[in-house]
Amino acid sequence: MQETSTVELAYVPTTADATGALRARMRATPAGRLQSGIILASAIVVLGALVVTLTLPKGPHLGLTVLCLAALALLIGLHVLVPALQARQVHRMVAPQGEFRAVVGEAGVRLTSQDSETTFRWPMITRYAETDTLFVLMTPDKHSVGIVVLPKRGAAIPPDVDRLRAILDRNATRV
Numbered sequence: 748m749q750e751t752s753t754v755e756l757a758y759v760p761t762t763a764d765a766t767g768a769l770r771a772r773m774r775a776t777p778a779g780r781l782q783s784g785i786i787l788a789s790a791i792v793v794l795g796a797l798v799v800t801l802t803l804p805k806g807p808h809l810g811l812t813v814l815c816l817a818a819l820a821l822l823i824g825l826h827v828l829v830p831a832l833q834a835r836q837v838h839r840m841v842a843p844q845g846e847f848r849a850v851v852g853e854a855g856v857r858l859t860s861q862d863s864e865t866t867f868r869w870p871m872i873t874r875y876a877e878t879d880t881l882f883v884l885m886t887p888d889k890h891s892v893g894i895v896v897l898p899k900r901g902a903a904i905p906p907d908v909d910r911l912r913a914i915l916d917r918n919a920t921r922v
Contacts (some may be wrong), residue, residue: 753852758900765834
């Protein structure tokens with residue numbers, strides 16, 4: 748491969764990277780969107796029940812009000828905290844590997860860390876999502892079980908981020 752056809756990244760994974768990747772995956776997959784939709788629909792139902800409870804002719808019923816508020820807190824927790832807790836677990840698994848190096852080119856992505864080297868050819872990672880700080884590459888299955896996280900901060904120079912985006916656009920579908 749010619750040097751101009753690859754982009755190299757060097758980075759130490761963070762919990763924020765894992766959280767951002769899991770949230771991007773959730774937005775990009777049918778299963779993630781379904782989960783978010785169910786949580787949103789449930790929150791709307793609970794809010795409706797809370798409004799009805801607060802507007803009862805005899806005044807608000809304390810037990811129902813508390814139950815509705817607890818259910819809302821649980822739903823918010825599911826939406827906000829679960830990805831963060833999962834990200835902490837993922838980070839605990841990858842943190843001992845120290846610095847990661849990624850080489851992205853027309854053949855695929857090669858990740859190297861302290862104790863491992865993994866190569867992903869483009870048929871394995873056919874889709875990607877971009878956030879403000881990450882590129883999240885995903886496997887083609889509907890749940891995107893496999894993901895590759897490429898933090899933008901790992902680029903040596905800012906133009907490398909644009910070059911990386913161009914390589915991804917040629918080889919994967921943006922979701």
